Amino acid sequence: MSKESKTTGFSTLAVHAGVEPDPSTGAIMTPIYMTSTYVQEGIGKHKGYEYSRSSNPTRDALEAALAALEGGQHGLAFSSGLAAVDAVLMTLKPGDEVIAGDDLYGGTRRLFTTHYEPLGIRFHFVDTQNADNVTAVLNDRTRLVWVETPTNPLLRVTDISAVARALQGHPARLAVDNTFATPALQNPLKEGADIVMHSATKYLGGHSDVVMGALMTKDAQVDAELRTLQNNVGAVAGPMDCFLVLRGIKTLGIRVRQHCINGRAIAEWLAAHPKVDKVYWPGFADFPNHEVAARQMNDYGGMISFTLQDNSLSASKKVCESTQFFALAESLGGVESLIEHPALMTHASVPAEQRAQLGITDSLIRLSCGIEDPEDLISDLAQAIDA
């Protein structure tokens, strides 16, 4: 039976997919093949490897694991999440159009508007929480639809299968940034997406020690295009980084389980706190598109944003600077909890007017709940909010 059999459970796949004992020694852990080139017995006579930009055994193992986790056949590992986004955009030509969510990761939006827009690619930024907004701007020049769900930092939820249905019979490809949900909670390929993208820097790596990106697909044609670009451009993940992410994903199932337990406990505690105003967490029954999240996700993850009753900048800054276990830092998805102030940190590059439109107020605080004991995280937040 193949290790990647469809019925295999997620954590079993996370431990076993893509990895085989090393053929030369039996080493159970995939070796870190720190090599640029491979000796050939005769010209063109080699063991499948010629040069490490094109392929490397440590990267191959990771790419196979990544594909299996998303229910795809093909995985590609890039030097960063944005390098992975860039590879997808490089498949486009001037005159092509893209429909993208209006609440994207800041770096993705910056790449779209400062690099690809001047090259002649047209972007329509729409609220993808309602798939009708995608249909409204879809036309015969549309080649790509880019969706993030849940979004950063407002945890907005898009119905992936509804967007896929809106594109039925149309040549545009649907790409989903699945960084926040992780393949443990949501598999966009199964909902009809053509490409899944991850910042493996976050939950896949899971230990805040590596920057990496990934693309997964079921489609051999899409894979061939992206693989050619990966080799032509060369933004590949190095063997040491591939080893770290391969190690990270073995515990993805149990880590995400704890992230979800902590996320739920903290979201519910915050919602009941008299000094807290809004709590953004897709698990609440009255959260917009909650029923979509309940159907398309296995659980609601460890990302939460909230605002305070005292909506002054100084009050939210004080909370961010008063926690002990929640480290004040950008990024997310590691075993340790992080707290940050989107308007002043991760989303400072988003124009104030657009921040206001989206609801990224000066009072908004974002949490990445780690895997510590939830009681400790709650008492940490309690002392910071009451300070």
Ligand SMILES: *Cc1c(COP(=O)(O)O)cnc(C)c1O
């Ligand atoms: C971090 C992040 C990215 C960018 O990935 P890098 O690894 O930082 O290049 C893209 N999308 C989301 C949702 C992210 O959180």
